[in-house]
Amino acid sequence: MLFETIAKVIAERTDRDVAEIKPESTFAELGIDSLDTVELLMNLEDEIGMEIELDQKVETVDDLVKFIESKKG
Numbered sequence: 100m101l102f103e104t105i106a107k108v109i110a111e112r113t114d115r116d117v118a119e120i121k122p123e124s125t126f127a128e129l130g131i132d133s134l135d136t137v138e139l140l141m142n143l144e145d146e147i148g149m150e151i152e153l154d155q156k157v158e159t160v161d162d163l164v165k166f167i168e169s170k171k172g
Contacts, residue, residue, distance in 0.1 A: 101147070102164050108142050109160065122161035129160075 106120040113129055120129065131139060140151050149171070157163045 101167060102160065104146050105143060105160055105163060105167075108139060108146055112139050112142065120160060122159065122164065124160050125158050126160075127158075 102122060103117075106117050109115070109120050109129060109131070110117040112135065113131065115129065126136065140153065144151050147167070149167075151167060151170070153166070155166065157166055
């Protein structure tokens with residue numbers, strides 16, 4: 100479910116079809132730069148109802164899923 104939420108937010112942000120976004124997709128491949136990442140995380144925080152404070156590098160959508168799951172405890 101978390102992956103689907105993240106994919107939806109990325110699709111909205113990048114004007115891509117949700118089906119194009121895979122767990123192994125890198126943010127660079129999706130055309131998301133560091134500024135986009137900040138805005139993406141703010142949108143995602145609203146969607147999932149928790150603050151996301153990235154304290155490690157995430158390169159793929161799956162990295163982000165695992166990071167958020169680890170913070171949810």
